[in-house]
Amino acid sequence: MAITSGFTRATKSDSEWLAAEAKALIETGWWSNYTRAENHCTWPGIQCNAGSVIEIDLGGHGLNGNITPQIGALSKLQLLNLSWNSLTGELPSSLGNLTQLAVLDVSYNHIHSIPLAIQKMENLVSLSLSGNFIDYNASAIGLLTNLTHLKKLVTLNLRYCDLSGPIPPHIGKLERMVHLDLSNNRLVGQIPSSVSNLTNLASLFLQYNQLHASIPHEIGRLKNLVTLDLSFNMLVGPIPSSVSNLTNLASLFLQSNQLNGSIPKDIGRLKNLVELHLSFNRLSGHIPSTLGQLTNLESLYLHHNQIISVIPHEIERLKDLKYLDLSYNNLRGPIPYGLLDFPLETFTGNKDLCGSTQGFLHCPSTKHNLPVVILVPTFLFFVSTFALVIFILFRRYRSKTLKSDPSPTKNGDLFSIWNFDGKIAFEDIIKATEDFDSKYCIGTGSYGSVYRAVLPSGKVIALKKLHLLEAEQPAYDISFRNEIKFLTEIRHKNIIKLHGFCLHNRCMFLIYEYMENGSLFYALSIDDEAVELDWTKRVNIVKGVAHALSYMHHDCNLPIVHRDISSNNILLNSELEAFIADFGTARLLDPDSSNQTVIVGTYGYIAPELAYSLVVTEKCDVYSFGVLALEILMGKHPGELLSTLSSSLSRVQNFMLNEILDPRLSTPRTRKMAGDIAFIAVIAFACLRTRPKARPTMKLVSQEFLHNKQSPIAIPLHEISLIELKNHEMFMGDENHK
DSSP, X not given: OHHHHHHHHHHHHHHHHHHHHHHHHHHTTTTTTOOTTSOGGGSTTEEEETTEEEEEEOTTSOOEEEOOGGGGGOTTOOEEEOOSSEEEEEOOGGGGGOTTOOEEEOOSSEEEEOOGGGGGOTTOOEEEOTTSOOOSTTOHHHHHHHHTTOTTOOEEEOTXXXXXXXXXXXXXXXXXXXXXXXXSSEEEEOOOGGGGGOTTOOEEEOOSSEEOSBOOGGXXXXXXXXXXXXXXXXXXXXXXXXXXXXXTOOEEEOOSSEEEEOOOGGGGGOTTOOEEEOOSSEEOSOOOGGGXXXXXXXXXXXXXXXXXXXXXXGGGGOTTOOEEEOOSSOOEEEXXXXXXXXXXXXXXXXXXXXXXXXXXXXXXXXXXXXXXXXXHHHHHHHHHHHHHHHHHHHHHHHHHHHHHOOSOOSSOOEEEETTSOHHHHHHHHHHHXXXXXXXGEEEEOSSEEEEEEEOTTSOEEEEEEEOOGGGGSTTXXXXXXXXXXXXXXXXXXXXXXXXXXXXXXXXXEEXXXXXXXOBHHHHHHSHHHHHHSOHHHHHHHHHHHHHHHHIIIIISSSOOOOSOOSGGGEEEOXXXXXXXXXXXXXXXXXXXXXXXXXOOSOTTTSOGGGGTOOBOOHHHHHHHHHHHHHHHHHTSOOHHHHHHHHHOHHHHTTOBHXXXXXTXXXXXXXXXXXXXXXXXXXXXXXXXXXXXXXXXXXXXXXXXXXHOOOOOOSSOGGGOBHHHHHHOOOSOOSSOOO
């Protein structure tokens, strides 16, 4: 009887415990449609063990409001995932009662405060707070110092938390850390040398901050590091030679800093390196031949530095190399034969390079060196004499010309085509288009008409013949020349290539790479073409445009506002990859109108603020991108939907995401693809906010695409409402939203 009685008492105790858990769950408000009488272990997102809740996984479930203190009653909880919701306020201090919690993910909400009690969660292994504006007196020191009590922490994600101030040296106490992400904040100061204590670290992300000083030599102790990203900071000094000790490194991102000195010779020890990005620094010296030892290398970016050397032939050994950019350095000598298959732009901006490829001088022969000593004086004498005769004849001819025609031309001729002789190319173009006959016209826009031309070589190009406008003004060729120089420095894989230009009294035109599949507008308008643009291709198109706009707004020497992002200005190549066209054309036609202008753009894509203000900013492009992203998902311009969104929230409440998707495509087959589509919809609605400051920057959008590793969504698309997507404020603009 005693045994039975004891068993009965234990069962009663368990029942009371389970009832208390059910009560706590209901009081959170997340399962308001359920009652305590039901078995809470069957509720959505809950997993139990022996009747006790051990996991709550409600990521992306459209939750809002505060996290209630009752959550702290679930003392057996091991995993709590509330990411990608609209939760607000602060994390309750009762979370400190969850001493068995191993995983806490509240990323991409509106949490602004983390309680001190979090340090009691001594079994916490993974903590993700990314995408929240954490208020620790606007300093990272308080938060990070508090978190250093979590000795078992393996993963810490704090990107996009608006943290400022220096990284505290206490960070070195988290010795079990494997993944540390503090990117996209406002961190300043130096990288503390105590980071070297994190010897288990596999990935370190500190990009997009304001870190300065030099990279600590101690970083070479992180022998398990696979990914190191310190890009887009203000780091100075040389790349420490100790980096060559990171023999497990697969990705090294140091671009867009102020690093100087030479590339370490021992970099060849990084046998596992796949990506090496050192562009936009002040590196000098030589390209080390030891790069040829990086047999797994796929990407090598050294452009926009001050490197003075020949290109070592050892780079030819890199058989897996797919992406190479050595442009805008001071390289000299021959281009190695094995690299001639890379695009011409790979080597642009190195005037002393030579090679048997278009756009470069042929390298001088090394044969017959012996007679040179004898022949040079004689040769120089004849050349000098010949040059003098030519000069005298030219002066006489010029004098006669001026006398016979005293009225000078307005602009003269300004013509330049990369890889071609100007005069011959001009004649070829006039002939190929029959002097710009309308039958060769493939499109007309507000700035001019586009023609397709086949040159005698068989190369197909696109010509944009611009309306003359100010070309009659004598000074226009100077501004035009300056703008062209600026535009030729724009190089991005999703921006159409500008090959050349012509400024002439009779016409002016730009010469672009020809895109076989025309515009995105055309592809979406024709059913057969639209079906070829499956969900994977459409997702990639959105990403490509986002990355290109981010480059234009944030990575060019001078920011470029496109001002006419639309499906007509997105062109597709033979692989159905997206390219932005007409970039900078408005600047070309009116170089002084970078900010104030008459309304420029395509109806249906123009940001609403331009109805009352003529001030154009990057946020105008962001709005147009939002329209474009929805158009790609819907297969048509979202004009009707946009009107509904702005006028009737009650109607939107009943719209589900699957109802607006292009009906010509089948339902996404995988949860991952469904997640990508939902993710794009969230981004689109964020970009369409009425207030410009509330819209995200394109840099933020681009970075979200690059680092988005969210799990496939568990909710079917037909259960996701547009109002949830519209109210999802994972992207903060230039101001905080209360």
